[in-house]
């Protein structure tokens with residue numbers, strides 16, 4: 001009986017073993033397939049980062065290439081102005097392919113944050129490299145490069161002492177001599193937001209009224225056009241971001257160099273709060289499909305290697321303090337910077353726009 005059972009069981013056991021073995025093999029195969037798949041999809045994720053950017057500088061193209069070569073992560077770029085990109089991300093919602101949003105003003109980064117388009121990022125590298133006033137209080141965006149809003153003037157027509165602060169530009173003495181772009185421009189809105197933060201609403205309104213009275217002409221053109229108008233004698237003093245003058249001084253156009261060399265730059269409010277600064281910066285998109293790559297990408301942009309490119313090509317001040325400034329910026333010398341947290345620029349933006357409107361600043 002036992003023998004019979006053995007005889008009967010034997011082939012069954014063999015078959016069982018075969019079945020078990022087959023199952024094991026197929027399970028292993030399935031596992032290996034699925035882990036391959038996971039590997040593949042992880043690989044896919046790690047191979048690209050989708051960047052929505054408002055920056056339109058050559059330096060950036062070079063940096064994106066450097067990042068690709070270094071990491072093997074492909075950088076896909078969508079370029080448009082910040083408002084368009086913010087609108088695009090809003091419409092795309094959860095399906096947005098955007099991983100990183102880059103804009104050229106803290107006010108716009110704040111707008112993206114308020115619209116729920118960004119997410120908080122915990123990165124030691126970013127926290128240690130970027131001083132806290134140059135990044136969002138919730139780490140939803142990070143400054144990449146710094147620009148000052150400087151005063152550019154004709155030294156033959158006006159003395160530096162008379163125009164040593166933003167406030168002084170609103171003095172009656174400057175009547176008919178001031179060149180500054182339109183109030184629809186975010187750089188001016190952020191400047192106004194900082195003035196509201198430091199001097200209060202009423203003083204800011206008075207300042208805007210004084211500025212409008214002093215304008216040599218209705219606002220038109222960009223910062224460079226204001227500098228050119230100083231040279232042309234349309235006014236004596238202009239407001240411009242630092243890198244525009246830096247670019248003109250290093251321009252391939254002789255005419256631009258001639259204009260830039262004829263004017264002088266001055267960093268306002270050195271005896272007080274310091275010169276108003278702003279950043280171009282980046283944040284990780286709320287629904288970033290490649291979040292890890294997005295963080296890696298932003299970390300790369302603040303590395304010494306990348307910051308050197310920003311500093312050298314675009315005449316901006318690096319956020320990474322280990323990186324040397326461009327020779328032109330060194331020649332201008334160091335200056336006291338306003339340390340206001342740049343988040344405030346965004347928070348005060350609405351009020352800034354209203355204040356401009358009330359003053360009739362076109």
Ligand code: FE
Nearest residue numbers: 104223241244
């Ligand atoms: Fe600009």
